[in-house]
Amino acid sequence: MSSPVVVGYDGSPExxxxxxxxxQEAGRTHRPLRLVHVGLGQGGAQSLSDGVERARTVAPGVEVTSALDLGASIAGALVDQSTGAHLLVVGARGLGGFAGLLLGSVSTAVAAHSRCPVVVVRHRPGPSVVPEARPVVVGVDGSMTSLRAVDLAFDQAAQRRAPLRAVHAWQLPVRLGSAPVWTGSEIEQQLATEKALLAESLAGHMEQYADVEVLPSVGLGGPAEVVLAASDDAQLLVVGSRGRGGFRGLLLGSVSQAVVHHATCPVVVVHPAEPPAV
Incomplete structure (x- = not known):
């Protein structure tokens, strides 16, 4: 049996x-769907039952199972469920989430510690159908985790028959003291280097996914700022959990945190090859 898409479910709008x-993802990829509710009492069982019915309405042909976990830690239970999963999907906030809190503590912890890619979905009023013409966006910085994000992003774009916008951000180092300012030729040379890094990160994938339209984009500015701006019209945004220069002990880097908090589309957080420590 193929690995399942796992979703944390508590009945909240998120x-x-x-x-x-x-x-929808389980239906598109022909995978089973597993709903997980963490909590005590009859309410949890009823929430799962309602969720299963919702899932079967959205994707009638998908095999749907459910699991009621009586543990005390919601994030811990979902991380456990991520072992062997294809994706782990969570809402940005659950029941009891404060309106001003852009990302709940559970989704933050799950995005940091999951053993598979995590999708954080934010509830938005209005139609839920996303036009296929909208791009899949991936943040690229040349790190190994970024390359894993590129793998997943190409796969998602191919499945959705959507263009892929590959975004790389760069900044000019600040020159202090009496050092001369950057000259125009130096800036052009640095830009060429950044474009080459992006092209190298995409090269093998473009051959493998020849049908995917690739839109490379190199932007001057902070990584989170550039990636968020490029994803305004996206149907999905894919980022690595931490990138170049990221400290090994930092499970969720500053860029991925900012993107997950502020993106207006679902965000996939991809981890390094080794499972994050819990």
Whole structure:
């Protein structure tokens, strides 16, 4: 059996949006769907039952199972469920989430510690159908984790028959003291270097996914700022959990945190090859 798409479900509007996304993804990739609720009492079982019915309405042909976890830690239970999963899907906030809190503590912890890629979905009012013409966007910085994000992004773009916008951000180092300012030729040379890094990160994938339209983009500015600006019209944004210069002990880097907090589309956080330490 293929690995399942797992979704955390508590009946909240955010969880319902996450469930819809997960059910559609399971249908598109021909994978089973597993709903997980963490909590005590009859309410959890009823929430799961309602969720299963919702999932079957969204994706009638998908095999749907559910699991009620009575543990005390919601994030810990979902991380456990991520072992062997294809994707773990969570809402940005669940029941009891404060309106001003852009990302709940559970989704933050899950994005940091999951053993598979995590999709964070934010509830948005209005139609839930996303036009296929909208691009999949991936942040690229040349790191190994970024290359894993590129792998997943190409796969998603191919499945969705969507263009792929590959975004790389760069900044000129600040010259202090009496050092001369950057000359025009130096800036052009640095830009050429950054474009080459992006091209190298995409080269093998463009041959493998010849049908995917690739839109390379190199932007001057902070990585989070550049990636968020490029994803305004995206149907999906893919980032690595941490990139170049990221400290090994930092499970979720500053760029991925900012992107997950502020993106207006679902965000996939891809981890390094080794499982994050819990």
């Amino acid at each position: 969880a319902q949006e996450a469930l819809r996304w997960a059910a």
